[in-house]
Amino acid sequence: MEDALDPFEEGLSTEVFECAQQSAIVVVARGELDSQTVSELNEAVNDALSRPATRRVVLDLDGIVFFGSAGVAFLTQAESDARARSIELRLVVPPTSRVHRVLEVMGLIRLMALYPTRDEALAAD
């Protein structure tokens, strides 16, 4: 049973790049998203949302190994911020992931644009 429990990675890393073809900014987050690390991702996403030409932001959470209440609060706020600026926020959240599970139990799945892979998030119209 213990073998089924993956050890937690430590910390959070973010990567931001522009995807010119789809005119999107991609923010990739990996690691643990919690009350300590959320400010880092918040900064990256806010920066993406603040760029004048931004129409779409793809936030890739596929590499997130911990996602809790701090993550829920962050995503709720980011969704609201994006909507206020008429920016489309797309989340890469595999259906079997812990992020998906947490968003599901909080009833947030239908309120957010979720895609199983980054490619699908970028390719969709």
Add this chain to the structure above:
Amino acid sequence: MTVEAFSPVERPTTPRSVEQLPEQPTRQPEQLGTQTAPRSSAVQPATQPDPRRRYSWPADARHANVIRDAVHRWLGMLPLSAHDAASMVVAVDAAVENVIRHAYLDRPEGSGTVEIACWTENGEACAEVIDHGVWRAPRERVISRGIPLMKQLIGSVAVETGDQGTRVLLRHPLDTPRDTAPGREPSAAE
């Protein structure tokens, strides 16, 4: 409640775990590196670890991941699916986050403590997150942020507040042999 009441603890300056178990050396968090059975196998059979733990940490967000890791390892000793263990960790993290963010607003940052008592009782995994902060009216609204998530993820959540601080008791049913029958998700999933 099978765990005796908490006596006042010294304010630690570094992370530490507090073991209640007799004949077990106190283990430092950084030594709790693996998810295997406790190192006390010479004292207790590895297949029947005593699943009681008691931890005390500085109420500081920098320790949030270490706290989760400790709880995660404790859960790994129990008959609990990885899915349920992960849910319990998220619930404990939410309770700990509330302590870190709101319990000790009247003190210098990181000077308060967050304690976690872990035990099993009546077929349930129990984790109680305890602080000694001051309950204030504004905090009641803020703490509610994490409560819905806890309630959705695990069996039961009880919040008790008083002059001595706040206790959040999180309970989740352990797997029973019946639960491992076909039809239930295998515990090795995920």
